[in-house]
Amino acid sequence: MDDERKRKLASLRSRVRSQIRSGVDTSSSPSKENGLLQKASSKLKEQIIDETEDESLTISLSRFETEFKRFASTNEDNETLRSVAALCILIGAVLGIVSGMMQLTGNPAELMENSQFFAIDDDVSISGIVLYEDGNEFGGVSIKIYDLNTGKSYGEEITGSNGIFLLPDVPQRPMRMEFKIDGYETVNIVFIPDQATYHYITMHEGEATREIGEITDSNLNQVVVVGTIVGIFSILFALLGVHAYLEVKRAKYYRRTMYIAGLSMFSRGLIFVGPTFTLIGMAFLTLTKKQFRDQNSDNDV
Incomplete structure (x- = not known):
């Protein structure tokens, strides 16, 4: 490798010198020639550094490949490695059974809140418009949104003169949205946020509280059915x-x-822990494939 590097460097130096001689006019001043030599030297150093880095990377990759092949050839008859592969696959299977049981025995509201099957996005933006009874835009209405289960606040806004509101980055889980202003009824909406839904809220005069929407039994039943199917297949x-x-x-x-x-x-x-263990086990299996009877039969043929 050292002889090859010296040969490349010598060839590169001779090529640079020939380019300098051909590019420098005989009437050029010594200072101009020195400047060209300095530029050529700096480029030569950069090329040497790049080639050295490439060679080091190639050496590292080839060394890794050699070590991997040596490890594979050494352990192809190692039954302990096959046992480790079996254990990794078993761990992945056990985690899958645990996940399936959790899906079957989970609370429907929690499934709706946490399961990826009932949410398009992790967070969505809630938008809409607040109106008077006559249909005109209602500005100055205070809007707050809370988690229905924990009471955590996820935003607050005051409608502008056009009555439009926008609450960004709201998780897709059961929420309560409150619309409030003095002299008008307080409106509470219970819902699961959806990116596509545009809310139209009409404010009525009075001091009462008006409840709109609910997490219906049909939604919970749908969650239970789908959660059960997913759990069984898991x-x-x-x-x-x-x-x-x-x-x-x-x-x-x-x-x-x-x-x-x-x-x-x-x-x-x-989610991914079980499949990761299974993949690790399958990788170990590829190293011990000759321990399987059908692979030995193929080799004998």
């Missing part, structure tokens, strides 16, 4: 992971074991 895919664990321990059919382990990742154990 458990079924997790059971495939348990089956993959047993296949790894038997070490008979490599490809079938890999397919089953891959399908088990759909159990989504704790």
Whole structure:
């Protein structure tokens, strides 16, 4: 490697010198020639640094590849590594079963609040317009929005002369939005924020409180049905992971074991933790594939 680098540097220096000689006029002053030499030297140093960095990166990658191949060849008959792969796949399956059970036994309101199946975006903007009874825009109305379960405030605004309001970055969970101004009824809206909904609020004179909207039983029933389906499928895919664990321990059919382990990742154990363990186990399996009976049969043929 050192001889090759010296050869490249010598070739580069000779090329730069030839370019300087051809580019410098015989009538040029010594100071101009020195300036060109300095520029050429600086460019030469930059090229040398770039080439050195590229060579160092190439050496590091080749060394990593060599070490990985050595590790793979050393452990292809290591049954302990296959046991570690089986354990990782089993952990992913167990986490999938836990997630499925949590989905089946969860509170419907919490499922609606937290599940990705009932929210398009994490946060949305709530917009609308406040009107008088005659349909004209109502300015100066105080608007506050709270989490229905925790009471946490997620914003406050006063409508302008056009009556329009906008509350940004509101989570998609059950909320209570309050409209209040002296001399008019207080309006409370209970709803789940939706990016597409534009709210029209009409204020009536009086001192009462008017409630609008509710989290209906039909919505909760829909959440329960979908949550149950998701939980059942999570458990079924997790059971495939348990089956993959047993296949790894038997070490008979490599490809079938890999397919089953891959399908088990759909159990989504704790979102990404379970699939990560399964992937690690599958990676270890690729290093120990020769321990499977069908792979040994292929090699014998």
